[in-house]
Amino acid sequence: MFITFEGSDGSGKSTQAELLARSLRRAGLEVIETREPGGSPRAEAIRELLLSGKAAPFGAFAETMLFNAARADHLRATIRPALARSAIVICDRFADSTRAYQGVLGKIGDDLLAAAEAAVVGDTAPDLTIILDLPADVTVERLRARREAGGEMSDKFEEEALAHHEALRHAFLDIAARAPARCVVLSAQTSVEELAQAILRLVEERLGTDRGRSVPRPSRSSDARPRRRR
Numbered sequence: 045m046f047i048t049f050e051g052s053d054g055s056g057k058s059t060q061a062e063l064l065a066r067s068l069r070r071a072g073l074e075v076i077e078t079r080e081p082g083g084s085p086r087a088e089a090i091r092e093l094l095l096s097g098k099a100a101p102f103g104a105f106a107e108t109m110l111f112n113a114a115r116a117d118h119l120r121a122t123i124r125p126a127l128a129r130s131a132i133v134i135c136d137r138f139a140d141s142t143r144a145y146q147g148v149l150g151k152i153g154d155d156l157l158a159a160a161e162a163a164v165v166g167d168t169a170p171d172l173t174i175i176l177d178l179p180a181d182v183t184v185e186r187l188r189a190r191r192e193a194g195g196e197m198s199d200k201f202e203e204e205a206l207a208h209h210e211a212l213r214h215a216f217l218d219i220a221a222r223a224p225a226r227c228v229v230l231s232a233q234t235s236v237e238e239l240a241q242a243i244l245r246l247v248e249e250r251l252g253t254d255r256g257r258s259v260p261r262p263s264r265s266s267d268a269r270p271r272r273r274r
């Protein structure tokens with residue numbers, strides 16, 4: 045099963061991906077946690093190029109191609125081999141992020157994005173995409189709080205403009221509306237634990253009961269804090 049997490053920056057995707065992986069591993073399932081851009085050594089090198097802004101002078105078209113080049117290597121080196129041995133792959137962002145970010149930010153047309161996605165992803169589309177949804181003003185507030193806390197540097201694709209987050213939110217909601225069998229939209233304004241339980245229930249439903257295993261509920265542990273990987 046290939047599961048992707050999508051949504052705005054600051055929606056808690058990385059934390060939820062981690063909590064889900066932990067619960068599924070506790071049930072004895074093999075889980076590969078990965079992320080985009082990145083997820084393989086070559087794709088991580090491209091990530092550095094993209095998020096540092098070093099690729100920006102080449103323009104939005106080149107950036108779109110770089111996200112796709114990273115994805116092609118990630119699929120080849122990490123995702124497809126894991127799926128082939130029946131591991132569960134949990135990926136923090138995937139092709140929908142290119143549709144949303146490069147579509148909205150870079151004004152790259154839908155036809156081009158769709159063609160690149162078809163060429164790179166092919167039939168390795170996610171089985172389930174969880175979109176964590178936040179109103180744009182909450183996103184802006186979370187990003188500001190994060191910056192003020194001084195923890196992490198924002199990346200090239202993170203802005204604090206309200207209109208930018210409004211457009212991204214609608215892009216993700218539009219993707220969900222067009223692919224209702226694959227995408228589930230959940231509010232990211234509920235508590236970390238509640239959200240983790242809702243996600244686990246969803247995944248259990250999709251995995252079906254035929255495996256004869258039940259997945260333990262996530263516990264209220266002290267490490268269930270929002271966290272961000274870099």
Ligand code: TMP
Binds near residue numbers: 141
């Ligand atoms: P992250 O902060 O979730 O690790 O994602 C890194 C940034 O890259 C985030 O601001 C969104 C952006 N991004 C794109 O613009 N296009 C893409 O295809 C992907 C995967 C991420």
